[in-house]
Amino acid sequence: MASAQSARISIFANLALALSLLGAAAMVYYHQELLIPRALAVRAANNLNAGYSFGNDLYEIWLTSRDRLERRRDPYSDEVTREIQIGLYGRPLDPHLSGDPKDRRAFPNPAFTDLLFLPAAELSFPAARTLFLFLLAASAAASAWLWMQVLHCRPGRRISTIVFLLVLTSYPVLEGLYALQIGLLVLFLLAASIFALQRGLLLLSGILMALTTIKPQITVLAILFLLIWSAHDLRRRGRFWVGLVVTGFALVASSLLVWPHWIQSWIHLLRAYREYNPPPLLGLLLNGVLGSAASAISAVLSACLLIAAILLAWRNRSAEGDSLDFTLTLSLLLNLTVIIVLPGQAIYDHAILLPGIFLIASQWRTLLSTPTRKVLLLIGGAALLWPWLAAFLLIVARPWMTPTQFYSNLVFALPLRTAVAFPFLVLALLAAVARRTRLVPL
Secondary structure: OHHHHHHHHHHHHHHHHHHHHHHHHHHHHHHHHHHHHHHHHHHHHHOOOOOOOOHHHHHHHHHHHHHHHHHHOOOOOOOHHHHHHHHHHHHOOOOOOOOOOOOOOOOOOHHHHHHHHHHHHHOOOOHHHHHHHHHHHHHHHHHHHHHHHOOOOOOOOOHHHHHHHHHHHOHHHHHHHOOOOHHHHHHHHHHHHHHHHOOOOOOHHHHHHHHHHHHHHHHHHHHHHHHHHHHHHHHHHHHHHHHHHHHHHHHHHHHHHOOHHHHHHHHHHHHHHHHOOOHHHHHHHHHHHHHHHHHHHHHHHHHHHHHHHHEEEEEEHOOOOOOOHHHHHHHHHHHHHHHOOOOOOHHHHHHHHHHHHHHHOOOHHHOOOOHHHHHHHHHHHHHHHHHHHHHHHHHHOOOOOHHHHHHHHHHHHHHHHHOOOHHHHHHHHHHHHHHHHOOOOO
């Protein structure tokens, strides 16, 4: 009896692994052989194809870091921005041309990012992007492993292989790898910080968390929670506070020695950034439903969600670092970051949903208590797996479709259709887990 059940489980695991390999191959083919060439063709049609496409986000950091070695100009200046545009597109962007991106491609990170990336500036850009491709792929894989440890997930070898395959071939990670987005490095630093925190290495945890501020919008709510959490019991947790604050001060002070006015320049750039970039996901969703009234309603809802995030952080400030309350609070805050903080087009940053997805997977039994939660779990699982399934179906159906049909928005973007809705589904499932475990008084 037991051996028969074990055999069935083994067959199921092998089948799941085979399907995962098929889906992973389909997703990589779709992204690299269909989606990217299509995007490059659009660039060429608008005379924007003479610069770097692969590694475009890294290029901004590489160029400004290299400038630090040679000329020490303000990395946020119009002059440097113009050079970034020429490097990426072969010419400066013209806001009056309809085909030119609205994003000015100015250097978006805090100035100390350039100091941390100075070693890469010693390399040519092609060499630097090859190095970072492997570094960021390893960061994504290591992040998955670290989050599984943090959430006490111990799957078998085959299930772990499936997880790594799906993580590395997920659309956010593939986008991040193609653009060489340092958000993948931030995801690793965040996971490593929480891993260290759970093992009592609070000073190291604080240092690693401070390093995530090379892209501060990703971890701003997580840092708020961890500062409240550590301040609640300074005798036991104060080393986290020390590691975070001292490292953060050192990063800011060192960059001020090089660029005395970088903070003002950066804030000015961030204000301009909001004018030409899409709103966060909540705003994008409301725009499609409410039209002109969406902006005001989105601002109110975002403020309410932000207040809820602060209250949640405060309510669970006493939770132990390895408890479900702690990891669920952190996952909820990262999910809210995707919805109300990050720009709506930044799908590559949705990789920070990973701990929430793992937590839901580890708590799936708690979601089977009511029919509503069962249906929500089923919809969430379908939305999670949809990109791989859609990519496979798209490739299979291609020979029977005309180019006009295949490249229509309705068909070609099928694997991306759940990108906007998925974070809201994850939030609903996390809220259901929180309600079931009485984390929040809903």
